[in-house]
Amino acid sequence: MKQSFWKCFFLIWLVCISNASHALEVIEILGGKASQIPVAVIPFKDNNAQKSMQLMHEVITNDLNRSGLFSSIDISGVSDYPIDEREVNFSNWAALQSQFIVVGKIDAIGRSNSQMQVTWSLIDIYKEKTVLSVAIKGQPSQYRVIAHRIADTIYEKLTGSKGVFDTNIAFVKKLGKEKYSLFIADYDGHNPRAIVNSRYSIISPRWSPNGKKIAYVSFEKKKPVIYVQDIETGKRTLLANFRGNNSAPAWSPDSKKLAIVLTYSANSQIYTIDADGKNIKQLMRTRSINTEPAWSPNGKEIYFSSDRAGSAQIYKVDVDTNEVVRVTFEGNNNVSPSLSPDGKLLLFLNQDNGSYRVAIQNLLSNQMLKLTNGPDDESPIFSPNGHMVLFTYKDYGKVSKIGTVSINGLKMTPIDVGSETILESTWGPLSD
């Protein structure tokens, strides 16, 4: 693979990539499409005669495309479907300018052929050799999960970072006048299942970093209160129902505490509380709004939005010393902060001329980059590897939808979850 691809370019606001096997930090962008890896995913040869399997290559292609780091080669004119290196005509693929191809086959195995085995290879066309060759087994009904895992393996091999294609998202849908549901789905919107149904609004869903629970704000008690729900069992506990509003739950990186916002003493203020509801501690008390807490990955600071300077901006507070520092300075106002998994980038909403859009800021250089155009983009959150952002936006019909944008800004892709309006969305962690 080309070493030069991974060298740090001069783009001022981004951090260099290390060539080590450790997680990739931030991808640089230069010259747009020049930095995407061209890959062709060939339909796998299906010895199984189960039609759904034929979609696996599409799932893999869509995953890689969505990340913004790959560009898929159009194979509509290709009739040659190799299944491994021996069948590959390298010069043909080189002519299509495909740097890599993904090929494979699916066989029925096991008792009465009820299971399937996918044998696939990632092949470097320029070097004319197989980079990876893997066999995976599963039920035919699990073809999407298997395809996502294949995409993850390819992603990790070629970028050095974990892929997120086998993760989950959660989102709140308004299904009708008094009908709201919190759904969990595959990250690409497939397999949605409702975990909370309510006649009243639900906002701020937040996954615990250990993946076991989801916190959310519900208006079912005619005021905002915070629940924590166990994802596997569906059982929930009321974390906070103090006098006034209870909202904005944010898990600490070790999943043991949450930062929350209460209005017990008039305006919105930030507190921390143990996950079992004990040990509440106030972090600040000012005349201004203080809300939307978000922990730094090292657990030492909490970023938040506040109007103490007149309009909403983002600040950070040291959890031990309570010292507050302002972080954003551009645009009319800045809200909804969160941090990248490596702690180097701040993700937020920047409002400029009335338009809300998704932006990121390098916390070392303080350079800001707008990732989307607005005008009503909201609810931004990083993928667990920090390479994509999930957010909500309004389309021309004014219905809210969800989509992802790659942090190199090259690729914005909607996520199809149906036509009802989305209130808020969030991304779940990597599974271990």
Add this chain to the structure above:
Amino acid sequence: MKNSLLLASLLAVLAAGCSTTDINDPMGLNAPFPELESRTGDGSEVDLIGSSQGKELNQSALDELAAAAELADRSVYFDYDSFAIKSDFEGVISNHATFINKHDAAVVVYGNADYRGSHEYNLALGQKRAVAVKQALEALGVNGSAIETISFGEEHANQTCTGSTCGQDRRADIGYVGE
């Protein structure tokens, strides 16, 4: 302007001679941190709305409320991104303050915001509007402990409003326990 209202409120509190707030610290920033009633469990808790001091309206008070033309208007409207109470609404506040004091009523002020911006920030902005109305009522002698503030943020807002139609959503509503 908010400043003149704040000044008026300080003077009114002094003049009224009854105060549950320290005039040097109207927001209670320096008060000892109160014991918070933590409610964990699975939905069996009593709803804390309206559990303040102040009385639930009885039937005759409810009848009076329904009949009084000057009490029909419950809403104070705000400018974009603002929580300042405009002079247009001093009458609404004053009429309700009179009624509240007469019946020692328990009150809930509900704050709202238009849909633009994040849900959580709008929840906080709605809250600030509710608090502004509460403080304006307190300035007219209403006991602060009888007034609860709740925000719905943008959750009741028209998500497709444009321009001036969004003004409807930027409001605080005065509600009575018992109605």
